[in-house]
Amino acid sequence: MIDDLISMLPYLAHQAAFGAVAAAGFGVLFNFGGRALFWCAVAGALALGIRTLSQKTGASLEAATFLAAIGTSCIAILSRRWLGVACHAIALAGCIPMVPGAFFGQALLGYMAVAADTSGQSVAQLVASAQAFIRVISIVGAIGAGLAIPAYLLRSRQF
């Protein structure tokens, strides 16, 4: 068990590091200030770290994303003392690297290919596209629910 954990550390570090870069990069686009940007990077690393660990322990991508979102949201709310009222926005920025844009792209490109197909042999493509689309809905739903549930339960609704 410990050996497994040690062997996956480089991959975990890779995912967390690029999660941090993606969250901070989008934080700049969303006009977060300097200090908040640092916390966006931490939230991104945390979210990707939890998701990678969950997937390695057998969770599906959707379940792992939900756990990552709920974990990031809980930690952000509990750290409100340091993060201030922006804790919800920081948790959201941290979850942005998990938004399944690539799956959405795959699904739409697949549907376009099906529409252009005249051979009548596009069942496999149609199934793959539908699967990608269902994954998009599940993952976006997992992120939204994971971020919202702690805010409702911990009565930490932002203004």
Next chain:
Amino acid sequence: MNTQPDTTEIDPADHHLLDRIAHVTLRAGAILAQSGASVRVVHEGARMIAGGLGVEVLGIRSGYASFEITLARDERTLTRMMQIGPHGVNHRLDFAVRNLVLRASHGGMTPEQIESELDSLQLDTPRHPPWLVAIATGAACAAFGRLLGADWLSFVPMLAAASIGQGIRHWLLGHRTNVFVVAAIVGCVAATLGGLGARLVGSGTVELAMMASILLLVPGVPSTNAQTDVLDGYPTMGSARAVWVIMIMVFAVTGLWLAEFVLRIPA
């Protein structure tokens, strides 16, 4: 704008005051909505300002492009509507306006003072320079690419392509080009550049590089805000946001599809 009050025989001075309050309340709400706040926050902000100015809010209605409020003071009521401009995400402006709303809710400010502070916030709230936003967005897309499994060789092409894409988006939006058309153009240019660059450096993940180069167009905040709005009891706005997200993705992927056609990448 209609300047008739809902109730008749109103003192013009009272009517003018109620009008000013409605205007400043709507303006604060509109800025919050345009900065990426959820509908609940927008409504709460409007109620707080109105409460601080000694007025009761009888009703608020938010659409994707407009915002309506009915205020009451003593026996008088007034309904006003305001257009909401393009929706975006501006964290610092969002929280600066929330801070102003909190101060206004404690009372002691006039509508004119709040209006003037809103003007200052819109003008003076700092923004990162466009070149920094472009590079940061490029770095974010390249990081997305790595998370998706793109190889190291394609890292710099993804970064460069997405940075250029963000630069083009900034320029086109500044020239008031339609946001969906912008998504298609940026999707096509960024994916072509990312794919071409990745191919030139000998990457084995050209398609992933193309996909990652357009991820700057994925509306992550609106997609989670759509759910927040539905959860908070505003399904109309939530649905409008969801449709907007789907439309943006359709246009962005059309751009990507064109890029794949240009680079002769099989579907």
